[in-house]
Amino acid sequence: MHGCRAELAELLAAFGPTSSDRLVSVGDLVNKGPDSSGVLDLVERERISCVLGNHEAKLLKMAATPLGKWTDKERRYENRLGASVLEVAERVKNWPLWLDLGNALVVHAGLEPGKTRLEDMSRHILLTIRTWDGKGLDLDHPDDPAWFDCTTWPVPVVFGHWAMRGLVDRKDVKGLDTGCVYGRELTGWCPEEDRFYRIPAREAYAPWMRD
């Protein structure tokens, strides 16, 4: 979502949730885009469950660091956020690293290959993996296979974090980051219908970046 409040509102309207639906986000709701606070307002109002993304994790780390010790880069981060790091951190501090919904597992980036229990997986990998080198040293290398080609899970794994890869639609994995903030699309997936809901971005809010 990355601050794309208008597209999130459109996605919700297209899906038309009823009171028995459970809405879940794959994380990275803030930063980069035009309205991070507005996205959080909408997410709280619609009672959308969220897993932590690497951008929320970054905010939590900053919030735990005394202001005087922030780097220049971190100060610029708050400027881009368009909201107070401490306030946003307060709103995301209880988000989990994954949500097991029974018929799907939701995680921000992906699973750590070679591990069968989520509790044993590295937090850093859950938040940032794209590819797997067999060791977990380089988590994003064009010559290495995608993480989801190196592991299996009993239910479909729904993830974000990989806008460059775009929509992944396999029986066992659903990759939903379709780069809305870069001017592409915001995508949702309904497991019961096995249907995607896709909303075009109103504009390119941020230059293409890899993270």
Ligand SMILES: [Mn+2]
């Ligand atoms: Mn991410």
